[in-house]
Amino acid sequence: MTKRNEELSLEQREALLEALKERFEENMNRHKELEWPNVQAKLEANVEKLWSLYEMERTGGEPDVVGYDNNNEEYIFYDCSAESPKGRRSVCYDREALESRKKHKPENSAMDMATAMGIELLTEEQYRELQKLEDFDKKTSSWVQTPANIRKLGGALFCDRRYDTVFVYHNGAESYYGARGFRGSLKV
Known part of the structure; x- marks a missing residue:
């Protein structure tokens, strides 16, 4: 099975970014040294990744930033739902x-x-x-x-x-x- 290449509507994209921002701000213990505007800029520059985050969210994973890879300049998202999605x-x-x-x-x-x-x-x-x-x-x-x-x-x-x-x-x-x-x- 291969990844479907899908795009989100503007409304889906905005709702996802808002949910991710809210979760980010409510759980600063997961990413103490990181700032949301930088994460959002990275997401907006990599819109193809938004679909994957949308799928993580849609299936109950509650994705959130848990770190930053300095070598590759990438934010790391994990499913952070209390229980398995x-x-x-x-x-x-x-x-x-x-x-x-x-x-x-x-x-x-x-x-x-x-x-x-x-x-x-x-x-x-x-x-x-x-x-x-x-x-x-x-x-x-x-x-x-x-x-x-x-x-x-x-x-x-x-x-x-x-x-x-x-x-x-x-x-x-x-x-x-x-x-x-x-x-x-x-x-x-």
Whole structure:
């Protein structure tokens, strides 16, 4: 599945920028040294990325800036919803896992959805960094990028926060649960 090349209407773009600005200002602990006018200027100069942010927002991810990559001069957005995004749950890990299911297939896979949205699944390291900002996934869990050696053997990794601790677990890549989705990242 490839990313759809879609453009937002002016109204959608303005509503998205307003939502992102409001979230940015309400959550300064996520990006203490950054300023919204600079983020907005970068977004307006990279309108193709707005569609991906729109999809993150539309599926319940509540994207927000969590850092800045000085080397590449890019703002880093992660899904910052309290729980795994509602519009991305009940999915298995990837296309191979989806196709391996003979019965009760989920509608989609995390990797296919992320690709279609133009984002990447968080890595375990990124997930742990996100959890240093706030407590996320206290009732849900999120697929994370899985090392090739684990995936080759049929497994996939997911993370959550329980008992004030971030845990990484494994499951068959073809499994899916109503409380498991995925969190994405996007650089702009």
